[in-house]
Amino acid sequence: MREKRFTNSLRITKTARPGRNSVREVVLVDPRPRTLDVIMDPETRARFEALGHLVTSEERRMPDEIVERHLPETVLVVGQTDLPAERLARAPHLKAVFNVETNFLPNVDYGACEARGIRVLTPASVFASPVAEVALGMAIDLARGITAADRDFRNGAERYGLAGNDGTFRFAGSTIGIIGFGDLGRELRRLVVPFDNPVLVHDPWLPAELVRRHRAEPVSLDDLLRRSQAIFVFAAATSENSGFIGAREFGLIQPGAAFLLMSRADVVDFPALLEAVGNGRFRAALDVFPEEPVPPDAALRAMPGLLLSAHRAGGTLDALHDIGRMVVADAELILRGLPPQLCRRADPSTAARLRSKPIAVT
Structure with missing residues (x-):
């Protein structure tokens, strides 16, 4: 032919x-x-x-x-x-x-x-369940310091009991914020039901009535950032939201909170995010990056306070x-x-x- x-x-x-x-x-x-x-x-x-x-x-x-x-x-x-x-x-x-x-x-x-x-x-909805599952696992990891404790143990710097939980928090019962409430955000909301979390949602494309039907509270972005101990970013990249979470917004996040970027790297000011994590304000989990594959010499590879995943959350x-x-x-x-x-x-x-x-x- x-x-x-x-x-x-x-x-x-x-x-x-x-x-x-x-x-x-x-x-x-x-x-x-x-x-x-x-x-x-x-x-x-x-x-x-x-x-x-x-x-x-x-x-x-x-x-x-x-x-x-x-x-x-x-x-x-x-x-x-x-x-x-x-x-x-x-x-x-x-x-x-x-x-x-x-x-x-x-x-x-x-x-x-x-x-x-x-x-x-x-x-696209095929990825909702695997991405939400990884996001939940990473949130619990950040909250309880699981990977950090493992690294300390392997380096001979482990701390036992209460000392080993310094800076951690219980994920169960903590207020969580979901930015972007499409398939991914709604699946995450379903997965956290047994943890009895108060759930805040920010999504300017959705009416408040829909958010409330999922037993969540519709709020402004600033309110969500101030009140949440674990923040999940599932927002899609649009012509209007490039870098919409930047240095000012990171400054609103509670010290010691967990921030999870699971959708598109372009929705955050990435250098500002790394600066906030580097300063120890909060911990973060990243499954997406501005440049993929991430360069071998990227500073984030050695940065404390980061839980890293190679854009693999949905690819089962x-x-x-x-x-x-x-x-x-x-x-x-x-x-x-x-x-x-x-x-x-x-x-x-x-x-x-x-x-x-x-x-x-x-």
């Missing part, structure tokens, strides 16, 4: 769909930086390959020439293909776009998709396989003329404000 001269990873899989012989249905599969083996178990992969004629490029982004060649017959796009309005106009049969990177990137004209009835979807095998399951299940519904039930649909009014950047690793 002519496509094979562009890349060995580009291929077409032809399958027959009962009752659909009049139109050749093409599924463009352009999933980089992910691959199908990462997001689909064998059973899901078999269901996926039954959706139509797959045109797949996994080792690199699909060449524009191949995208353009197949647009007139494409019914689904699975991946992060550039889809400006003029390209969408050349795809009269396109029904849905599944972003399997799980961010709504700025390379799609969301308004044009809505106008043409094309659903743009992401299975079961979560990644759930991406494939959700995409295939919703794709099957859409091709039957039914609405999707599992993936989140992009709203042009919010997608245009997001500043998601392509991820560097799977």
Whole structure:
């Protein structure tokens, strides 16, 4: 086939769909930086390959020439293909776009998709449970000094009993603050129910009534920072909130509190965060960084008061396989003329404000 001269990873899989012989249905599969083996178990992969004629490029982004060649017959796009309005106009049969990177990137004209009835979807909710689970574990670690005590012990500097708990606090019953109350924040709120924490929430995109339904108190950012002993940042990066937690905000945090950055590094003033931690004002856990991979000589690697995680909170095998399951299940519904039930649909009014950047690793 002519496509094979562009890349060995580009291929077409032809399958027959009962009752659909009049139109050749093409599924463009352009999933980089992910691959199908990462997001689909064998059973899901078999269901996926039954959706139509797959045109797949996994080792690199699909060449524009191949995208353009197949647009007139494409019914689904699975991946992060550039889809400006003029390209969408050349795809009269396109029904849905599944972003399997799980961010709504700025390379799609969301308004044009809505106008043409094309659903743009992401299975991002798959990461809510694993990220919230790690966030809870790291919060307890910071509160009780678990990793710090382990390091002291290994260095022969352990302290026993009350002395070994200097500067710690009980996580159970402590007031916690959640900044950003989407899938991640709501899952964290569900996980902490047994700990009987008063929960404060700051999310300017949500009405107070919704926050209260989750047995949480809607508050301003300043109020949350002042009152919380453990602060979880799950906020998405938008065109309005770059570095919105900076030196002034860090100065509001209680001495000895725990601060957990679990969403996007861009929402904080990162140098100001490191300065506050370096001064001993509070401890912090970081799963995301302005530059990834973090440079080997980065000062934060040796900084006391930091609990570090290499952007791994959500990347469990079961979560990644759930991406494939959700995409295939919703794709099957859409091709039957039914609405999707599992993936989140992009709203042009919010997608245009997001500043998601392509991820560097799977």
